[in-house]
Amino acid sequence: MNKATILIVDDEISNIEIMNAVLEDDYEVCFATSGQQALDTARAAQPDLVLLDVLMPGIDGFEVCRQLKADTLLADIPVIFTTGLGDTEDEMRGLSLGAIDYVTKPIQPAILRARVGNHVELKRLRDQLAMLAVTDALTGLSNRRHLERSLQTEAARLARTEDWLSVIMLDIDFFKQFNDTYGHPAGDRCIMMVASALIRAVKRATDLPARYGGEEFACILPGTDPQGAELVAQEIRLQIQSLNIPHERSQVSPFITVSIGVASARCQPNMLAEKWISEADRQLYISKQEGRNRISL
Ligand code: GH3
Ligand code: MG
Ligand code: MG
Ligand code: MG
Numbered sequence: 001m002n003k004a005t006i007l008i009v010d011d012e013i014s015n016i017e018i019m020n021a022v023l024e025d026d027y028e029v030c031f032a033t034s035g036q037q038a039l040d041t042a043r044a045a046q047p048d049l050v051l052l053d054v055l056m057p058g059i060d061g062f063e064v065c066r067q068l069k070a071d072t073l074l075a076d077i078p079v080i081f082t083t084g085l086g087d088t089e090d091e092m093r094g095l096s097l098g099a100i101d102y103v104t105k106p107i108q109p110a111i112l113r114a115r116v117g118n119h120v121e122l123k124r125l126r127d128q129l130a131m132l133a134v135t136d137a138l139t140g141l142s143n144r145r146h147l148e149r150s151l152q153t154e155a156a157r158l159a160r161t162e163d164w165l166s167v168i169m170l171d172i173d174f175f176k177q178f179n180d181t182y183g184h185p186a187g188d189r190c191i192m193m194v195a196s197a198l199i200r201a202v203k204r205a206t207d208l209p210a211r212y213g214g215e216e217f218a219c220i221l222p223g224t225d226p227q228g229a230e231l232v233a234q235e236i237r238l239q240i241q242s243l244n245i246p247h248e249r250s251q252v253s254p255f256i257t258v259s260i261g262v263a264s265a266r267c268q269p270n271m272l273a274e275k276w277i278s279e280a281d282r283q284l285y286i287s288k289q290e291g292r293n294r295i296s297l
Pocket of ligand 1: 172173177183184185292
């Protein structure tokens with residue numbers, strides 16, 4: 001497992017040295033000696049935990065904590081205040097700003113090590129949970145919930161420039177017969193291979209392929225117009241066809257094929273993700289009706 005990264009913030013070098021000696025064997029440690037440097041380093045290093053001094057010239061620790069918690073990219077990093085201030089009011093203030101813990105100086109090495117260890121472990125579990133919540137277990141693709149949320153976010157973002165947004169939906173043809181013929185485990189393997197073909201077909205970093213459910217997949221293509229989306233859909237169909245997965249009971253091909261529906265629209269304020277999903281679904285239904293193994297848009 002990768003070592004967790006700890007950012008130590010203190011305006012007194014001797015304090016940094018004491019804490020570094022406690023942590024350096026178990027963690028990647030980075031340092032900052034001012035509030036501004038702490039914010040810059042946090043952005044650059046994305047640490048797993050921040051040990052934050054309160055009293056510093058310039059931006060103090062409370063203000064650093066407030067700014068970390070206000071930044072969506074940094075808000076999840078646990079903050080432990082380390083300070084000479086012993087009174088309850090300061091501790092209350094630190095915790096109400098979103099700090100997860102509070103340790104007073106002089107530092108007791110065993111206590112610091114134990115608290116840091118606990119919070120790093122909790123952070124790791126939280127990150128894992130956040131990852132699982134957006135991932136489909138069988139394929140490792142994004143799941144339906146993540147797809148729908150991302151689609152809504154992208155639609156709102158692109159509405160500012162009234163840019164194109166396209167969504168592709170695909171569904172494996174005669175998959176019930178595939179399961180019946182080759183068994184459910186083979187069906188699962190087929191779904192995994194289709195997922196990998198989908199990843200190969202979708203090339204832009206901002207495109208988002210997902211498993212929508214069962215043997216149905218979807219893909220968000222931000223900034224892609226109907227012509228672009230059709231090209232991607234053709235590439236998806238080709239990549240899946242060239243997997244050459246035998247399907248002797250398919251009525252359209254000796255190999256696994258998919259039917260595809262494409263929806264494209266220029267984003268306008270307050271458009272719902274549902275607009276793209278239902279249109280792509282409608283087009284997918286048309287592909288099925290017109291004989292499967294084809295694209296409709
Ligand atoms: P069509 O060409 O009209 O799409 O026919 P189809 O047989 O693919 O469609 P239908 O929706 O009737 O069947 C989908 C099948 O997919 C039924 C279900 O058992 C199977 N399926 C759904 N999820 C999974 C899965 O995770 N693993 C496996 N092995 N099969 C699945
Ligand atoms: Mg200080
Ligand atoms: Mg289906
Ligand atoms: Mg199907």
